[in-house]
Amino acid sequence: MAEVTALYRYPVKGLSAEPLPALTLARASGLAFDREYALALGTTEFDPQNPEPLDKGFFLMLRSNEVLAALSTRFDPESGQLTVIQDGEAVLTEDLTSETGREAVEDFFESYVGPAAKGRPRLVRAAGHKFTDGSVISPAFMRAVSLINLASVRALEERTGQPIHPLRFRANIYIDGLEPWAEMDWVDREVTIGSLRLRGLARTPRCAAVDVNPETAARDTNLPKALKRNFGHVDLGIYLEVLADGAIAVGDRMAVPTGTEDAA
Incomplete structure (x- = not known):
């Protein structure tokens, strides 16, 4: 069963993540102070x-x-x-x-x-x-939250042969218990975390920012190139639109869409 393992916000763009036990989200404004x-x-x-x-x-x-x-x-x-x-x-x-x-x-x-x-x-x-980053696309992307499937990170680790700190990807929500790359199929589909309803907006393309080690500040990988070489794309994670006001917490379970569901 997929569940939330960590939650973060980033009050100042480019600066460090703040771990939180829970996040309160609003349809009209997304995640406060992110x-x-x-x-x-x-x-x-x-x-x-x-x-x-x-x-x-x-x-x-x-x-x-x-x-x-x-x-x-x-x-x-x-x-x-x-x-x-x-x-x-x-x-x-x-x-x-x-x-x-x-x-x-x-x-x-x-x-x-x-x-x-x-x-x-x-x-x-x-x-x-x-x-x-998505603010230039649309207001919905400006208010979106980002999610990382830790199984996808592990799949990339296996192909590169090196450990990859998940915080390189600077997501708000980290989930475990899924198959690798399951999140790639959520675009235009609804997911539920706890009681919070969200919808996949787009896969998250990766740039050179993820090559910076959050523990050492060294630029020590080329993950976009590794993604393209090993998986045929440069995406890892997904942007999610908040569909209704609510909250999520570490430990919340996630209901994921099946292949036959339509988007809400």
Whole structure:
């Protein structure tokens, strides 16, 4: 029986995952505080009053800035405080709801990332907007959550002959107990996790961001190439649309579609 083994959110695009015992999701807005903030490159124009979805290349992110993986971050939604930990020590704690706090965060990342930030990065946020990779596709993709089938990760490990940390794929939901690649068939089909109803939007194509080891910050694989060579595609995981408000928790069971079901 398939069940949830781990849940995560990513309050700041490109920064570390936050493990949570449960997630509350809404049809209208997806997962709260997931990719809520982003660090725009110094050359990026983004208007919080009139937000337009932008490709992830306009922001600090792991595909180009693997040094971000050497940091551990924690965000407290109630206080608005972001804490950055480097080499086991807190090097920054600032309130993202204040101008001085945001400026301190920008100062830190300008120094930490260096020239690759293309000037002073700007911490950005906009009401009703998420900095998900799929935001450029449609509003539904902006609000979607991502799922990883751990059996598919193990199948890739077997073909590459090396361990692959599942957090390379930066998903919200991690599931075990399925056949490898079962999730590839969920597009346009409904799945249920606990009592939460979701629908497959699209398979998740993988870029060079997954080559960054989340434990060492080293770029030590070429997983998109390995996927293509061994399986004929570069996909691992799936985007899911939230169909109704609800919550899921670690340990929840998953009902998966059969081949004869129609999408809801």
